[in-house]
Amino acid sequence: MAQTNTQFGYRRHPDQDRAGPNPAEHAVVVVGAGPVGLSLAIDLAQRGQSVVLLDDADRIGEGSRAICFSKRSLEFWDRLGIGQRMVDKGVVWSVGKIFHGEQLLYQFNLLPEQGHKRPAFINLQQFYAEAYLVDRVGELPAIDLRWRNKVTGLDPRNDHVALTIQTPDGPYRLNAQYVIACDGARSSLRQMVGAEFEGQVFEDQFLIADVKMTAAFPTERWFWFDPPFHAGRSALLHKQPDDIWRIDLQLNRFADPAVEKLPENVRPRIARMLGHDKFDFEWISLYKFQCRRMNKFIHGRVIFAGDAAHQVSPFGARGANSGLEDAENIAWKLDRVLRGTSPEALLESYHTERSAAADENIRESTRSTDFMAPVTAQEARLRKAVLSLAKESEFGKRMVNGGRLSTPSIYATPLSTADGDSWRGGPQPGASMQDAPVAAANGEPMFLTDAFIKSGTRFTLLEFGNGAAAEIPEGVGVIRIGGDGGLTDAAGLAAARYDAEPGSAYLLRPDGYVAARFRKPSRSAVDAALSRASGLN
Numbered sequence: 001m002a003q004t005n006t007q008f009g010y011r012r013h014p015d016q017d018r019a020g021p022n023p024a025e026h027a028v029v030v031v032g033a034g035p036v037g038l039s040l041a042i043d044l045a046q047r048g049q050s051v052v053l054l055d056d057a058d059r060i061g062e063g064s065r066a067i068c069f070s071k072r073s074l075e076f077w078d079r080l081g082i083g084q085r086m087v088d089k090g091v092v093w094s095v096g097k098i099f100h101g102e103q104l105l106y107q108f109n110l111l112p113e114q115g116h117k118r119p120a121f122i123n124l125q126q127f128y129a130e131a132y133l134v135d136r137v138g139e140l141p142a143i144d145l146r147w148r149n150k151v152t153g154l155d156p157r158n159d160h161v162a163l164t165i166q167t168p169d170g171p172y173r174l175n176a177q178y179v180i181a182c183d184g185a186r187s188s189l190r191q192m193v194g195a196e197f198e199g200q201v202f203e204d205q206f207l208i209a210d211v212k213m214t215a216a217f218p219t220e221r222w223f224w225f226d227p228p229f230h231a232g233r234s235a236l237l238h239k240q241p242d243d244i245w246r247i248d249l250q251l252n253r254f255a256d257p258a259v260e261k262l263p264e265n266v267r268p269r270i271a272r273m274l275g276h277d278k279f280d281f282e283w284i285s286l287y288k289f290q291c292r293r294m295n296k297f298i299h300g301r302v303i304f305a306g307d308a309a310h311q312v313s314p315f316g317a318r319g320a321n322s323g324l325e326d327a328e329n330i331a332w333k334l335d336r337v338l339r340g341t342s343p344e345a346l347l348e349s350y351h352t353e354r355s356a357a358a359d360e361n362i363r364e365s366t367r368s369t370d371f372m373a374p375v376t377a378q379e380a381r382l383r384k385a386v387l388s389l390a391k392e393s394e395f396g397k398r399m400v401n402g403g404r405l406s407t408p409s410i411y412a413t414p415l416s417t418a419d420g421d422s423w424r425g426g427p428q429p430g431a432s433m434q435d436a437p438v439a440a441a442n443g444e445p446m447f448l449t450d451a452f453i454k455s456g457t458r459f460t461l462l463e464f465g466n467g468a469a470a471e472i473p474e475g476v477g478v479i480r481i482g483g484d485g486g487l488t489d490a491a492g493l494a495a496a497r498y499d500a501e502p503g504s505a506y507l508l509r510p511d512g513y514v515a516a517r518f519r520k521p522s523r524s525a526v527d528a529a530l531s532r533a534s535g536l537n
């Protein structure tokens, strides 16, 4: 196993020595030190908030689990100071191939154009991602990460949540203004608030085998319908770092998991696929999945994120990536509410935006699953027809669903200001910012996403210069393209990707989503959009 240095000690905290009726009080407690909880804690800490981060284990979870991290997740991690480390270790890819039997049906490129800092995807074992996040947490004194601290009681009060926490030294209590539950699919906090999951449970079983081998396959995502080595079912192949390959095989829904997981039973399946048996197993797991979400992501002062709030199938890599999008969505809002610069009502937009994103992910994931593993005779007939059509027509290829990969949602949100001008392209309000290559005034090449980080990942006006700089409201960052001291857009890609003319401006939210855009921004229009995006009206 390549997993090292991932065991952490329990340490007694002075909060545990407070006897009597006055437990320690904290602004934010994040529960669950997985990728979502760790990223959220880092984002909050970088925004100046103190965070207590609790985890019931004392180690990083075993197995490579989520392996595909999207461009959007990498851009978020760049803001947290760890994007480069993830990319350096990860396997970069953007091309996917879909096979039917032995025949290549089609291929796609998720990021065919140049001029983006980050690739469409990297593959990286989740334990590496978590280890790098834990290292980053260690650099931030504002985060108090407590291992082997398990929340066993949750008592919602008017102005705080009272938590009971079990440790190896026994239980203690603390109060939190807000609790963010990032405690995964089996969230105990979800049970504590009595919330239900709504959605679909799939009966199909999939086998994951991570195998170590040297192979010359390209770093692409390969998906097979009905491959010769696994007749009548589907298969997926991904490359990970350290010469590890992820293989997902669809199994009979009645297969016995205990038997199927035995290495002696997995080996011949993988050998049939690879045509040899020169590989070692790193990890074997069997899973069934669910496509479902909580009805409400916010329960009083307890806010749910990641798998605790919503679950999808692995196909499309929407699980971890959407959890990270939850984290970046809630962090800036909670920061503003805690500072008193936005009303508590701003948090409602977290539910509005992220539950709609969860619905989209669930819809896509359910469609992919229904296509990959048809249950009814009608679904099976449709799939057969589509697969045969795909051999002959572009139209048919577009109907094949081998798992559409995660992309950020476009939020229909009360925080956005609708376009008042006409635009032929560019990210609309509610969409995430586009990257583009630019150069600093001193000629140093950089990307727009770097400029956004430099401006402080706060509300930022991205202006395309016409000589007359707009008046910027206090506290709002500015990225100026063109004009004196502005960034240079030598290739014209920034202007093209934003459909910008001289004078155009985009108001970006602190999570890099577009709040509003203007052909000729007036101070009053920017003020109004800023107020709306801050939840002030």
Ligand SMILES: O=C(O)CCc1cccc(O)c1
Residues within 6 Å of the ligand: 065, 066, 067, 068, 208, 221, 236, 238, 248, 314, 315, 316, 317, 403
């Ligand atoms: O390529 C995909 O659609 C997702 C690959 C993936 C991600 C997480 C787990 C897993 O078994 C496969």
